[in-house]
Amino acid sequence: MRALVTAFLLAFVVTGAQTKQFPTVATKSALSAQDPPPSPASLISRAKALELDTKYVAPPGDALLHHAAGFAKVMCSAVFITGLDPDFAAENVGYFTAPYEMRAKLGKPAVDREHKQVHVTVPGGGTRSAVYLGDQGCVTLPVGKEWVSFKPVKLKSSLPDASKQAWPTGDVLPDDPPPSELDIAKVKEAVDVAFDPPEGKTAALVVTWKGRIIAERYAPGITAQTPLESWSMGKSVTATLMGVLIHQGAYELWQPAPIPEWQEGNDLRSEIRIADLLHMSSGLRIKALEDPDYDPIGTYPDHLYLYTGGADSFHYAATRPLQWLDELPDPAGRGEARRRIPFVSAARIV
Numbered sequence: 001m002r003a004l005v006t007a008f009l010l011a012f013v014v015t016g017a018q019t020k021q022f023p024t025v026a027t028k029s030a031l032s033a034q035d036p037p038p039s040p041a042s043l044i045s046r047a048k049a050l051e052l053d054t055k056y057v058a059p060p061g062d063a064l065l066h067h068a069a070g071f072a073k074v075m076c077s078a079v080f081i082t083g084l085d086p087d088f089a090a091e092n093v094g095y096f097t098a099p100y101e102m103r104a105k106l107g108k109p110a111v112d113r114e115h116k117q118v119h120v121t122v123p124g125g126g127t128r129s130a131v132y133l134g135d136q137g138c139v140t141l142p143v144g145k146e147w148v149s150f151k152p153v154k155l156k157s158s159l160p161d162a163s164k165q166a167w168p169t170g171d172v173l174p175d176d177p178p179p180s181e182l183d184i185a186k187v188k189e190a191v192d193v194a195f196d197p198p199e200g201k202t203a204a205l206v207v208t209w210k211g212r213i214i215a216e217r218y219a220p221g222i223t224a225q226t227p228l229e230s231w232s233m234g235k236s237v238t239a240t241l242m243g244v245l246i247h248q249g250a251y252e253l254w255q256p257a258p259i260p261e262w263q264e265g266n267d268l269r270s271e272i273r274i275a276d277l278l279h280m281s282s283g284l285r286i287k288a289l290e291d292p293d294y295d296p297i298g299t300y301p302d303h304l305y306l307y308t309g310g311a312d313s314f315h316y317a318a319t320r321p322l323q324w325l326d327e328l329p330d331p332a333g334r335g336e337a338r339r340r341i342p343f344v345s346a347a348r349i350v
Contacts, residue, residue, distance in 0.1 A: 044293050047324075054321040056285055058299035059309060061143065066300055068106050068120040069128035069140045069308040070097030075109045076118040076130035076138035081227045086111050092201055094229065097307045128310075142310035149312075167213060171224065178214055187215045195219070203228055239278055253278075261318040268322055285323035 038046075059066075074094030078084040084093065090109060107121035116132035129141045133152040141148065162170040178184055187207065194205045195217060203222050207215040218224065245251050251258075253275050262269040272282055287294065288303035302320070306313040 040292050050324055052322055052325060054285055054323060056287070056321075058287075059302055059305035061300070061305075061309065062122075062126070063300040064102070064105060064122050065126050065128055065143065066305060066308040067098055067102040068122050068126070069130070069310060070094070070304065071103055071106060071109060072118045072120040072128050072130040073138055073140045073307065074098050075111070075120070076116075076132055077229065079111055079118065080116050080132035081137060082229075083226070084221070096231070097304055128308075140308060140310045145310070168211070173213060178212075179209075182209065182214060184214070191215050191217050235280075242274065242278065259318050261315070268325065283322050283324040284317070284320040286320055 071094075074097060075086065075089055078089035078093045079086055082089075082093075086109060090103065105123070107123065110119045110121075111117075112119065117129055118138075119127050119129045121127045128143070130138050131141060131148065132138050133148065135155040136152050139148050160170070164170065164172065166172045166174075191205060191207065194200075195202050201219075203219045204224075204226070205215075205217050206213060216224070218226070222228070242251070246253055251274060254273050256262075256270055257272050257274050257277050259269070259272075262272065269284075276282055286302035287299065288301050290303075294301070302316075305311075306316065309316070
């Protein structure tokens with residue numbers, strides 16, 4: 001379990017390493033009610049002034065091949081996990097790692113149902129593929145490889161039958177009417193907005209109130225049992241697993257993150273704490289679409305490369321250099337000043 005969580009923690013490393021900079025508490029307190037908020041340009045300038053002089057190394061490989069890998073992965077998940085029609089999926093699913101404007105430059109995805117693979121070719125040469133591996137989902141194959149670099153395993157669930165368990169541990173909902181203090185008509189109006197217009201492509205919506213489902217709706221062809229793309233919901237799962245381990249005494253929230261690549265010599269990254277990773281504030285140097293200074297005509301973003309590169313994403317994230325450092329008091333309240341920790345940046349939702 002510890003090794004699993006160590007690996008999952010690195011999902012936070014790159015997705016939250018470099019984000020929009022906001023004023024510190026001291027800066028905020030210095031602003032009067034009449035002062036306008038700092039402009040994005042001034043915030044970027046302030047962040048640049050605090051950067052370390054470390055080198056940025058762009059992700060390797062051709063950008064269009066990476067887009068092809070993203071397209072193959074999205075299609076693999078849509079067809080073999082969600083169960084969508086390939087033509088529908090190609091038009092409606094997964095813009096994040098396979099932008100629609102890039103799909104027009106690529107060949108039509110070839111769905112191999114016998115081997116549960118999807119292949120996408122790049123005009124002029126090159127093919128990227130993704131394969132369905134059962135409990136490990138769909139995985140992008142490394143460039144030039146015909147299989148993944150790990151052994152897929154079948155997972156055995158110890159969970160009880162969901163159809164016989166009350167929600168939230170199961171699917172059984174109460175028969176009694178919603179609480180009288182709720183305006184169900186207003187709730188229904190809100191749900192209607194989520195599905196209108198259809199171009200919004202909302203697949204599913206569930207609304208809870210005080211631990212109870214008070215509204216849910218699904219798009220045509222989608223049910224409560226349909227597996228859908230989770231993306232950053234994985235961060236919540238990781239944080240929950242880490243919370244369990246902290247409660248069990250395996251870790252402390254403010255201890256240095258147990259990342260092997262950071263433990264050699266005098267590596268300043270060894271002072272990055274578990275809490276910093278959970279806050280998505282590692283301070284590592286990467287490029288992402290959400291960065292306020294992101295250049296769309298620049299190099300392929302590290303954030304997407306983790307999904308499309310077919311590389312060891314955990315090792316890639318752990319080997320990025322630091323971009324920011326700062327000195328802050330110990331947040332655990334022990335009165336100890338930490339010598340240096342990564343510059344705390346705002347969390348980003350992917």
